Amino acid sequence: MATMTETTAPAAPESYKLELMSAYGPVYRDVLRTPARNCTSSEVPVIDLTNLSGTEEQRRALAETIREASENTGFFYIKNHGIPREVINAAFAQAQAFFTQPEEKKVAVSNRKSKFFNGWARKYDIKISPTDKPDNREGFSFRYDPRHDPETKDPAAVPADVQKWLKVEDFVWDGTAHLPNFKQDMVSYWQECITLARRMIRMFALALDAPENYFDNLVTYPGSDSVFNYYPKNEGSAEGLVDVGLGAHTDLQCFTFLWQDDVGGLQVLNKDGQWVKVPPMQDTFVVNIGDFMNRLSNDRFKSTVHRVYNHAPQDRYSMPFFFGLNHNEQCAVLPSCTSETNPAKYEPISCGEWCRLRFEKTFEVSKSSS
Numbered sequence: 001m002a003t004m005t006e007t008t009a010p011a012a013p014e015s016y017k018l019e020l021m022s023a024y025g026p027v028y029r030d031v032l033r034t035p036a037r038n039c040t041s042s043e044v045p046v047i048d049l050t051n052l053s054g055t056e057e058q059r060r061a062l063a064e065t066i067r068e069a070s071e072n073t074g075f076f077y078i079k080n081h082g083i084p085r086e087v088i089n090a091a092f093a094q095a096q097a098f099f100t101q102p103e104e105k106k107v108a109v110s111n112r113k114s115k116f117f118n119g120w121a122r123k124y125d126i127k128i129s130p131t132d133k134p135d136n137r138e139g140f141s142f143r144y145d146p147r148h149d150p151e152t153k154d155p156a157a158v159p160a161d162v163q164k165w166l167k168v169e170d171f172v173w174d175g176t177a178h179l180p181n182f183k184q185d186m187v188s189y190w191q192e193c194i195t196l197a198r199r200m201i202r203m204f205a206l207a208l209d210a211p212e213n214y215f216d217n218l219v220t221y222p223g224s225d226s227v228f229n230y231y232p233k234n235e236g237s238a239e240g241l242v243d244v245g246l247g248a249h250t251d252l253q254c255f256t257f258l259w260q261d262d263v264g265g266l267q268v269l270n271k272d273g274q275w276v277k278v279p280p281m282q283d284t285f286v287v288n289i290g291d292f293m294n295r296l297s298n299d300r301f302k303s304t305v306h307r308v309y310n311h312a313p314q315d316r317y318s319m320p321f322f323f324g325l326n327h328n329e330q331c332a333v334l335p336s337c338t339s340e341t342n343p344a345k346y347e348p349i350s351c352g353e354w355c356r357l358r359f360e361k362t363f364e365v366s367k368s369s370s
Contacts, residue, residue, distance in 0.1 A: 019130040023357035036275035063206035074289040074302030091189035099230040108175035116167035129247025141227040143167040165327035193321035209336040223324030231316040245308035251290035253324025258286040263316040269305040298337040327352025
């Protein structure tokens with residue numbers, strides 16, 4: 001008589017607790033220890049923005065694709081975005097010129113001189129994730145300046161409650177004046193990004209079942225930060241070891257545009273707790289949802305954890321642009337995202353106060369690790 005062979009289910013992949021920094025302190029995620037794999041087209045789809053200025057029917061169809069991606073992984077590519085390639089290339093060339101300078105040149109615009117984290121960040125100066133090592137990355141950043149807004153502003157007419165939230169520091173330009181056309185090329189890239197972001201947030205409004213112009217009066221002096229990142233090449237690392245270019249985190253504001261070169265390194269934590277790679281795709285930006293949009297949508301839109309691990313034997317550059325609402329405006333969960341059975345989960349707060357809390361927590365972690 002035959003006997004049945006007993007079988008046991010395979011053990012679940014080992015996981016670990018990932019600690020993340022939020023505006024209110026640490027939060028945790030369960031992460032699988034399985035190797036990172038390439039993302040699928042359903043996890044990070046490609047969205048064509050050709051109809052961003054189309055008919056109402058076409059815009060609503062576009063908003064539907066944005067809704068699906070925002071409710072799923074919270075990451076997607078955009079193509080036909082309208083930002084000229086020559087503007088992108090000029091900013092990329094300036095980033096290379098800046099980061100390949102001798103250190104004494106970069107020190108002139110060190111963010112240690114800044115009240116608002118503008119300027120140059122040294123390697124290992126920031127530890128964005130409490131779980132990871134300090135970031136093996138240099139950065140250069142600047143923030144919204146009404147003098148450069150493509151929607152022309154009179155700097156003398158900026159309302160007082162907006163003025164107190166501005167984080168303009170001209171030392172970032174004074175200390176880079178020796179680089180030909182540096183400010184011009186960097187600001188031109190920022191202007192193209194903010195113009196596209198103001199159009200995109202109208203699609204997000206439609207995607208959240210709100211009027212298309214719902215956010216228009218909230219992006220007149222928006223949070224709009226440009227950051228340029230340099231990740232040194234990684235040579236000879238032992239197998240199984242990783243180089244933390246940028247530790248695991250979520251973004252702060254409404255959404256982010258990311259231009260990345262062809263080296264790769266971006267990874268996203270999917271809903272199953274697995275890291276998936278989001279490789280470069282020519283002529284696209286990666287868009288991801290930030291924490292403030294997550295709040296505004298009452299958790300409908302996902303602010304997804306991501307990181308950068310540069311395993312390549314060549315330098316990597318990226319140019320993220322972070323977009324949020326006017327920093328002085330108290331903003332509540334959208335009425336279209338609540339109901340009697342699904343009340344608002346978050347109290348009103350301004351985008352500026354939200355960012356301030358998170359920056360302070362990140363700075364505390366960086367200080368404690370140094």
